[in-house]
Amino acid sequence: MKFETRAIHVGQEPERTTGAVVVPIYQTSTYAQRSPGDHLGHEYSRTSNPTRDALQTCLASLEGANHGMAFSSGMGAISTILTIFKSGDHVISTDDVYGGTFRVFDKIFKEFGMSFSFVDTSDIRALESAVRPETRMVWVESPTNPLLRITDIRKVADLCRSRGLLLAVDNTFMSPALQRPLELGADMVVHSTTKYIGGHSDVVGGFVGTNNPDLHERIKFRQNAVGAVPGPFDAWLTLRGIKTLPLRMAAHESNARHLAQFLSSHPFVQEVIYPGLPSHPGHAVQKTQASGFGGMIGMRVRGGLEAARRVCSSTKLFFLAESLGGVESLIEHPAIMTHASVPKEQREARGITDNLVRLSVGVENREDLQADLEQALQLSQRDGSSR
Ligand SMILES: *Cc1c(COP(=O)(O)O)cnc(C)c1O
Numbered sequence: 001m002k003f004e005t006r007a008i009h010v011g012q013e014p015e016r017t018t019g020a021v022v023v024p025i026y027q028t029s030t031y032a033q034r035s036p037g038d039h040l041g042h043e044y045s046r047t048s049n050p051t052r053d054a055l056q057t058c059l060a061s062l063e064g065a066n067h068g069m070a071f072s073s074g075m076g077a078i079s080t081i082l083t084i085f086k087s088g089d090h091v092i093s094t095d096d097v098y099g100g101t102f103r104v105f106d107k108i109f110k111e112f113g114m115s116f117s118f119v120d121t122s123d124i125r126a127l128e129s130a131v132r133p134e135t136r137m138v139w140v141e142s143p144t145n146p147l148l149r150i151t152d153i154r155k156v157a158d159l160c161r162s163r164g165l166l167l168a169v170d171n172t173f174m175s176p177a178l179q180r181p182l183e184l185g186a187d188m189v190v191h192s193t194t195k196y197i198g199g200h201s202d203v204v205g206g207f208v209g210t211n212n213p214d215l216h217e218r219i220k221f222r223q224n225a226v227g228a229v230p231g232p233f234d235a236w237l238t239l240r241g242i243k244t245l246p247l248r249m250a251a252h253e254s255n256a257r258h259l260a261q262f263l264s265s266h267p268f269v270q271e272v273i274y275p276g277l278p279s280h281p282g283h284a285v286q287k288t289q290a291s292g293f294g295g296m297i298g299m300r301v302r303g304g305l306e307a308a309r310r311v312c313s314s315t316k317l318f319f320l321a322e323s324l325g326g327v328e329s330l331i332e333h334p335a336i337m338t339h340a341s342v343p344k345e346q347r348e349a350r351g352i353t354d355n356l357v358r359l360s361v362g363v364e365n366r367e368d369l370q371a372d373l374e375q376a377l378q379l380s381q382r383d384g385s386s387r
Contacts, residue, residue: 003062003177004246011057012239023054025236047224051232055239056207059197062176062242063189065209067216069223070235074172074192075100076228077206079108081168081188083222084215087113090135094121094151096144096350098170098192099338105139121151122282128159137166140186143173143282146298146334146358147351148273150282153289157185166215172196172325177249179290187212195325196295199241199248203234248327251363252295258366259359259373263299268307268377270355273298296324297359305354307380308333312357314376317368324360329369332358 001009014021026049033039042048052070060068071077078101085091093105095118105116117130121140138160142151153169160167168188169181175196181189191197193205206228210216223229230238253276260274275286276293286293301308311331312320318331322338332338335347335354342352361369 006061007058007245008243010061011054023051023236023239025232026050027232045232046227046229049229049232049235051239052230052235055230055235055242058239058242059176059191059193059207060209062245063171063209064176064180064182064211065189066211067213067220068207068209069216069220070193070230070238071206071208071223072228072230072234073204074098074170074190074194074206075104077190077192077208078170079104080219080223080226080228081190081208082109082114083226084218085109085114085136088134089137090115090117090132091137091139092117092119092121092127092130092135093139094141094144094149095119096147096149097139097141098145098172099341101139101141101170103341120149121156122149122285124152124155124159127156131159131163131165135163135165137168139168139170141170141173142179143275143286143294143296145173145296146339146356148173148275148280148282148296148298150275150280150286152285153181153184153186160187161185173294173296174290174292175245175249175325177246178253178292178294182209182211184289187215193238193241194323196249196252197242197245197325198238199245199326200237201323201326201328203237203241205230205234205238248363249292249295252325252361253292255363255366255369256293256295256297256359256361259361259369260297262370263297263373266377268302268381269299270302271300273300295361297361299357299359300353300355301357301377301380303355303381305335308355308357309336310380310382311373311376314379315372316375317364317372318359318376324358326360327363329362329364329372330360332360334358 031042056068167186169186172192189209191207318329
């Protein structure tokens with residue numbers, strides 16, 4: 001079965017007792033047993049739930065994984081993975097990593113005696129020189145947030161294999177519709193399903209997929225022990241979103257390409273960051289490892305912080321909000337919003353300048369979106385005192 005068909009059918013047979021074509025929401029915490037230990041496959045919903053099973057089976061299929069685990073959130077997934085390590089272990093991470101991931105590495109797991117190095121994983125030599133005897137895992141995000149830097153996942157996977165390191169790839173920005181890290185050699189693929197996979201900004205969730213049975217057992221054991229599981233209704237909403245994932249990703253991408261072109265020639269925009277533009281430094285690598293460029297755009301507005309702030313406050317269709325990947329377009333200011341916890345010098349050094357604005361391009365009509373950005377950019381260049 002092809003991807004679009006699997007998104008709708010895998011794990012989603014009609015329900016046996018009634019023929020319901022949609023997987024029911026099994027809103028139950030426990031399951032009756034016939035005699036002690038003799039049950040129908042489920043004992044308690046922290047351990048397993050049929051609605052969650054359906055989601056895990058479907059998403060694992062889309063990522064080309066033999067095993068899938070759904071979590072309460074992306075951070076629940078990431079934190080649970082980290083519990084497979086112990087004090088003294090070292091992890092190398094992409095430096096431009098999601099803020100919550102940086103926080104849990106640097107503020108929580110460091111306290112338990114682990115250490116972390118943050119390097120530009122698009123530079124394979126920098127990555128190689130960060131490897132230590134106690135290194136256990138490499139954590140990659142590609143494209144990154146918010147600068148959309150691209151890491152060559154195959155190259156990193158080769159390095160990890162030769163050094164005996166695990167490779168985890170956070171695939172949130174691409175979704176399996178555009179990129180499948182396990183096929184590129186990663187040991188684990190990780191998602192915040194809150195974003196493109198759920199796709200409607202109405203549910204928080206996470207996912208881990210792997211083809212390594214031992215890794216699956218270890219993470220599943222810890223998930224059950226720690227308890228970072230999604231409720232049945234959240235699993236159901238996410239599964240509902242997945243059915244249209246391929247359609248939505250195609251629409252996000254074609255709108256983003258259109259807007260990236262429009263913004264590239266706009267006099268009030270200094271720079272457009274979009275992997276689909278041939279000028280993007282990761283463009284060539286992206287073409288070898290993904291079937292598209294996604295729906296996220298960075299733009300540096302002429303006129304610094306004030307101009308960027310005005311653009312963000314002036315759009316009407318692009319809602320000013322954190323998060324991304326939903327059908328509705330969002331705009332945000334990384335330096336003030338999602339990346340405020342990164343110290344200013346570090347932000348500037350990484351390229352998160354005060355005039356950087358991040359767009360999550362939705363699936364609305366592209367001309368409406370273009371007109372919305374145009375009027376906001378016009379307002380951005382007005383003298384602030386005249387407003
Ligand atoms: C949002 C996000 C996360 C965290 O996921 P939550 O569902 O918010 O816990 C992790 N990685 C990336 C790339 C994200 O965008």
